[in-house]
Amino acid sequence: MSKIAYLGPEGTFTEEALCRLEPDAERLSCPSIPAALEAVRRGEADGAVVPLENSLEGAITSTLDELASGEHLLITAELLLPVRFSLLARPGTELGYVKRVITHQAAHTQCRGFLARELPDAVVISAASTAAAAQEVSLPGSPYDAAIAAPIAGERYGLVEVASDIGDRTDTETRFVLVRRPGPPPPPTGADRTSLVVFLADDHPGALLEMLTEFSVRGVNLTRIESRPTGNGIGNYFFHFDFEGHVADARVGEAISGLHRVCEKVRFLGSYPRADRVAPQIKRGTTDAEYAEAAEWLERIRTGRF
Ligand SMILES: O=C(O)C(=O)C[C@]1(C(=O)O)C=C[C@@H](O)C=C1
Numbered sequence: 001m002s003k004i005a006y007l008g009p010e011g012t013f014t015e016e017a018l019c020r021l022e023p024d025a026e027r028l029s030c031p032s033i034p035a036a037l038e039a040v041r042r043g044e045a046d047g048a049v050v051p052l053e054n055s056l057e058g059a060i061t062s063t064l065d066e067l068a069s070g071e072h073l074l075i076t077a078e079l080l081l082p083v084r085f086s087l088l089a090r091p092g093t094e095l096g097y098v099k100r101v102i103t104h105q106a107a108h109t110q111c112r113g114f115l116a117r118e119l120p121d122a123v124v125i126s127a128a129s130t131a132a133a134a135q136e137v138s139l140p141g142s143p144y145d146a147a148i149a150a151p152i153a154g155e156r157y158g159l160v161e162v163a164s165d166i167g168d169r170t171d172t173e174t175r176f177v178l179v180r181r182p183g184p185p186p187p188p189t190g191a192d193r194t195s196l197v198v199f200l201a202d203d204h205p206g207a208l209l210e211m212l213t214e215f216s217v218r219g220v221n222l223t224r225i226e227s228r229p230t231g232n233g234i235g236n237y238f239f240h241f242d243f244e245g246h247v248a249d250a251r252v253g254e255a256i257s258g259l260h261r262v263c264e265k266v267r268f269l270g271s272y273p274r275a276d277r278v279a280p281q282i283k284r285g286t287t288d289a290e291y292a293e294a295a296e297w298l299e300r301i302r303t304g305r306f
Pocket of ligand 1: 007011013014016032051054060083104106107128129130131174
């Protein structure tokens with residue numbers, strides 16, 4: 001049975017994502033996203049499930065930064081999980097009594113409206129995860145009155161729902177990925193996504209446009225672009241790209257080889273089936289057959305076979 005690490009403890013959204021992605025796996029709870037990824041790098045787990053982006057809050061930066069550095073890891077699957085938050089407290093707690101709330105930073109920002117409206121005077125303290133917050137509230141003598149977490153965390157830690165569905169939007173979802181140690185990517189399905197990290201060779205006018213051109217001329221549709229600081233002073237960034245297609249597709253292969261030629265470093269993070277199963281629209285002149293025909297034509301003229 002494979003062992004998959006996740007941001008724990010039991011009852012996080014990440015655990016729910018893991019149960020859906022790998023229902024038969026043994027689950028290894030980790031105290032943070034970097035710890036879950038390290039467990040894979042060290043061989044203590046076969047894979048890890050980590051959140052990558054949220055439809056309201058955007059990127060989960062600790063995941064992006066961890067995947068961009070250290071030993072290579074490969075994304076092999078993704079999942080879109082609807083996220084619904086509840087305010088959970090010890091039985092008998094009234095909403096008006098809640099003064100100290102604990103939750104994960106991402107959950108806090110997704111529930112800003114509720115907190116401003118219903119608990120304007122409450123202090124909100126950060127926890128390592130929503131379930132860690134619920135666990136903390138359940139401890140005897142806890143200094144916290146309530147946690148913002150998934151309803152399931154309430155069941156696991158003996159808390160009750162003081163308010164439910166408290167997110168600023170009811171259609172929020174988080175995209176999770178399953179990562180493993182490097183190996184061949186899963187085979188193309190016709191509805192795939194590829195993820196890359198790109199480091200610029202140098203800073204010059206048009207550097208971003210040059211990168212984008214590698215995708216644009218091959219008809220590769222980007223689904224996400226993010227800049228992250230390298231840490232080497234203000235103004236130095238690297239870039240995360242997600243785009244349609246599989247590294248086995250000719251147009252994707254050509255685009256990322258182009259980036260490899262013009263950029264300092266390109267880190268391949270994987271090609272994997274899209275959770276929404278949306279197939280790319282392939283522009284005229286960018287199919288595998290058209291790339292193969294063009295390569296054949298070039299070979300003919302290079303060898304004098306007109
Ligand atoms: O704390 C959890 O339950 C998590 O799984 C982490 C996480 C995140 O990092 O975004 C996952 C989904 C929600 O957006 C809130 C928190």
